[in-house]
Amino acid sequence: MYTHNGQDIFVVDGHMHLWDASPENQLPPHGKNWIDCFYAYHSGLSPADAKWPYEKFCQYGEAALIDDLFIQGYVDVGILNSTYLYEFYKNGFNSHHQNNALKAKYPERFLLNGSFDPRAEEAGLEEFRHMVEQYPIAGLKLYTAEWRQGSKGWRLNDPWAYRYFELCQELGITNIHVHKGPTVYPLSRDAFDVHDVDDAATDFPALNFIVEHVGLPRLDDFCWIATQEKNVYAGLAVAMPFIHPRPRYFAEIMANLLFWLGPDKLLFGSDYAIWTPKWQIEKLMAFELPDDIRQEYGVELTLETKRKILGENAARLYGIDPAVHREKLRRDVLGVHLATATADPAGAEAFPVASVQEHA
């Protein structure tokens, strides 16, 4: 919960992870390369006082996550995006099985997102059905660049992907987060290309496609698609941290998104633990578009728009009523802890994650 002039602002972190990239879990050589690449993003854009030592970045654990998101970081609900990467990490990077342990301990604090891989074809459809039956799956995170048995990626408009989208509709899974990223092969194809999102969004109008990282590095192509398709949304993870080292570019990115997509299709995401949410939220709340950019684009980043970006848009997509949910959060273990800590800051102790039991 972020409080602005006595007004509560509901915060949904639309993109966060609990990963294990410890040396014990890495598979050579790409497990190390992968987390090193993330660490360069972390150190390249974080403010100095929000930078972590490399060892902590590889494996930070539940206590750090709870503190960074909910105790220090103003987040009310986190969307746990599952990223499997079994070819890089022995037990996976963060699977929905692992993420579900967190969801079970703090059921009101997380939305658990699963995934599918269309290359698993028929057998994968059954597995997908089981996942949705066995876990409280709220949405999906698709990673089209993931390696799998010699294949280095797939696209949302592949025929098998459509079979999975049909199943999503049948099972009532409507929110599909999409990450575009580099693949090795096929080499000539632009793996960042977002045009397949256009096809899928047109053919599945009942599904919502949240394109993570606003399609970066293809922000322009993403804007054209999201302008045309009512059901394409922008996930702001990676665009957000520009606010610290490159505020002018952040202002221009926001102005472009507001110009093309409008205020109702933008979703905050910290990309935790690449970046922690606290400074991103504080800086966003304090941010104003420079006058020349406001005039050039004819857009405003108002308090109302910030409220939508920080939580209301995501809450709408996931069917959460912020007022009702806020009451539930006041009564859960973290809500009780936060109330005590606010009443007596001097006597506050660290939140004891070990004492929290899993809910049935």
Next chain:
Amino acid sequence: MPTEAQSLLPSDIADRAIILERLQRVLDPELDESMLQLGFIESLHVHEGHATVALHMPTSWCAVNFVYMMAEDIRHALFTVESIHAVTIRVGDHFAAPAIEKAVNAGIPFAEAFAAEGGGDLATLRETFLRKGFLSRQARLLRRLKDAGLTAADICALRIGDLSFAGDTCLAPCAGRQPVEVGPADTAHRYLQRRADLGLDGSPTGPLITDLQDQPLTVERLEAHVTRARTVRLSLEANGALCRAVLAARQTPAHDMWFLGPIKSFQ
């Protein structure tokens, strides 16, 4: 010449100025910026006509197709220098470095070198980014023209030959007034260069501002065109900023020195 280039080669190397000038022209096609200015060229050595270039990409995951293009372009650029008869490219800490180096250094085309892995012709990808670069360069020029006080009608009436240059400054006529300064000469030169790269009309009587089909823009179409071009410009520039930030962080060997505490900010 930027300082990045100045520090790359000892001053007594034959053809030093030509070598740096040729390298300066090699772009990251995705960002439309010089690789030298981006800091992607880590070192350059020339020994008895044999040039060795070490690249340093922002991440070891940078897309293979783009890394190949850059490595190939550097090789071609250096072969245009008369005193250089051999070129070796090192890709550095990149997950596909051996495969890229092997292909590029032997002059094997991408499609052939990576045929087994679904490699194809990179021409379409190159063309896509040349066109994005065109819009981006044009957006910068349009911004300058507008800031200098030219109206939409002034801008649409401009011919290529109307631009004039005084030192590092570009000048353009503005209705009823003396020519006005419209920003650095480089902004206009870069735009005109890309028109030439794409085979668009570059004659002095040709219209200055056209779309990618070389159709002149009317006043009615100009604003919609500008709103798209500026988004392309932002997309390329923001990616460049991200690559620079990540490269700067990577050059700090933070993960070998984590025990020393927080590392210096990128700023």
